[in-house]
Amino acid sequence: MWALRRASISLKNRLFILGGTHIFFVKSEIASRSLGSYNPLFIESEVLLDGLLSSTKFCNPSSSSKLYLAVHTFSSKAGTESSGENSDDLGDGFSELGGPADAIQEALSGDENINGLISESDASEEDAAVAYMDNVFSELGTEVDGGEKKSSTTRATLPLTEAILAARPLTIYKVLDKWVEEGNKVTRKEVTSTFLHLRKRKLFLKALKLSEWLESTKHLEFLERDYASHVDLIAKASGIFQADDYINKIPESFRGEPVYRTLLANCVATTHVKKSEEVFNKMKDLKFSLTTFTCNQLLILYKRTNKKKIADVLLLMEKENIKPSLFTYQLLIDVKGLSKDISGMEQVVETMKAEGLKVNTRIQASLARHYADSGLKNKAEAVLKEMEGENVQKNRWTCKILLPIYASLGRADEVDRLWEVCKSNPGLDECMAAIVAWGKIDRIEEAEETFEKMLKMLKKPDSKHFSVLLKVYTDHKMIAKGKELVRRMAETCPNIWPLTLDSLVKLYIDAGEVEKADKILDVTYVRNKGRPMFTSFLAVMDQYANRGDIPNAEKIFQKMRQAGYISRLQQYQLLIRAYTNAKSPAYGFAERMKADNIYPDKAMSDLLAQVDAFRKTEVDELLG
Secondary structure, three states, X not given: OHHHXXXXXOOOOOXXXXXXXXXXXXXXXOOEEEOOOOOOOEEEOOOHHHHOOOOEEEOOOOOOOOOOOEEEOOOOOOOOOOOOOOOOOOOOOOOOOOOOOHHHHHHOOOHHHOOOHHHHHXXXXXXXXXXXXXXXXXXXXXXXXXXXXXXXXOOOOOHHHHHHHHOOHHHHHHHHHHHXXXXXXXXXXXXXXXXXXXXXXXXXXXXXXHHHHHHHHOOOOOOHHHHHHHHHHHHHHOOHHHHHHHHOOOOHHHXXXXXXXXXXHHHHHOOOHHHHXXXXXXXXXXXXXXXXXXXXXXXXXXXXXXHHHHHHHHHHHHHOOOOOOHHHHHHHHHHHHHOOOXXXXXXXXXXXXXXXXXXXXXXXXXXXXXHHHOOOHHHHHHHHHHHHOOOOOOXXXXXXXXXXXXXXXXXXXXXXXXXXXXXXOOOHHHHHHHHHHHHHOOOHHHHHHXXXXXXXXXXXXXXXXXXXXXXXXXXXXXXXXXXXXXXXXHHHOOOOOHHHHHHHHHHHHHOOOHHHHHHHHHHHHHHHOOOOOXXXXXXXXXXXXXXXXXXXXXXXXXXXXXXXXXXOHHHHHHHHHHHHHOOOOOOOHHHHHHHOOOOOOHHHHHHHHHOOOOOOOHHHHHHO
8 A cells, every 4th residue: 555655646735634534625715605596497599509409498497496506706796796695505406317427427337338438538527436326226226025136137127117217207206106006016126126227317306206205105114225325316316415414314223334425426426525525524423434435436536626635545545454446546547647647657557466456458448548648659559459469359349449549649550450340330339439530530531431320320319429520520620510410419319418518619619609609508507407527618718718708707617616516726727817818906816716725836826916906016116
């Protein structure tokens, strides 16, 4: 463990007090205010996406579905007003599409899903929190009545599942009551199978309604795992604060570590640092044993928000004698690779091997990408050849991983060779990987041909299938083709995935239509109840900062908070640039950063000096 910690990022200022094993965070020194409700009933989208959204949409009329946000006051009024009462709510009216990172979690949940597409788009910011809950509840679901072990993932849809799928969320109680009145029995086996089916389809609101009905009617005796599942569903369907409130209603004998780690996993998935640390400290106060999973959650959180704190987590693991898992090493390898610390990355790998752990496919793919991104072509290719093995036909599943990485290395010959293996009967993942690869080596026609072949294979294309070609068009500034692809997508895709949205936003920015890109974020966020990617917000904010448009830059800054992203130095840098370009003073900017526990580097300090409203000029000093 010592070797592992030495390989981690050094930390000048320790933020852990290990005696009490508490994580501390700076309390806001600025009065928090609410932006008020962000749930408009009517959203005009007359020009958005050229038809992807219709002219006027009615969105969630429930008066209780309000999104509140605790924010710091603006540095400058800038024509923006805020009102309302303090609240930490992140939202309580999400749809069945699930939590903000669900799509990405699903894509990164196993070795078989690694194709390089998501990590290429936003590896550092939308790095998935572990798809923990689905896996855990899948395992728990193998237990059926009588203690017998059976598979709960049968292909046949059970009657209870069919009844819930056919019902609207608000009518599920009545449907279930009627289902029982008709003589049907509620068994744990059928309930478990239904939950797994609903989770797989991201129908978290329906799953929550089922869980609420089971609890209130007592058709099943709730065990600790059932309460943990209920907490998870509330967090995904209504928000982490509602899930926290529910825990207080759970009988104390069932309020154990699984319930709290479920809440912790969801707090990390929403990148809510303060709440994550609060839950972690609560677990320590309750004397729960620290586990590798709990520490990994902190590593996920700090990988995305503050890499300097990773060393403290490793120090804590060493102190508590907690053995790192393979996923722990995966996280550390990615942290080192993303920071271009290749020697540190390789040291982590050696430490992992010394602990008797084998390098799996996921780690090999990460190593190859990081080598490629750092310009170490020979090392990257050596890893890729090892992954492929001696017979690519036998190991064809690796093609979807290898194609984009070889393309990033400029190896068009290797892309051709691997596609030759797949093209006679390609899988969807292989097609998507090939489209990415063709785009990287500037062979747009092949990317288009592969896309058309993929569409013929699909009964119902999703926006994620369009997103790969859309990104190719965006990267190559092919605005007209991009807009035409959006029109085609509008004909078949009811919802927009975050990756697709990210490409759409950048497409319109490249076309010089920043306001439209901004409006896409608005409409899509409210309509899908999903969360746009961090980079989508930054791209729009960057444009407003360049213009010196303070009101809109501040608006995006606050929208990012509302979407659950914590403030980081990068956002403040863009915001201060808006003030600088507008030649406008920024009142209390340094205090605002301090309240977010963000401290300026030298470059940022210089920018702050330029917009300091109380800075004395040379004339001021002469007049004394």
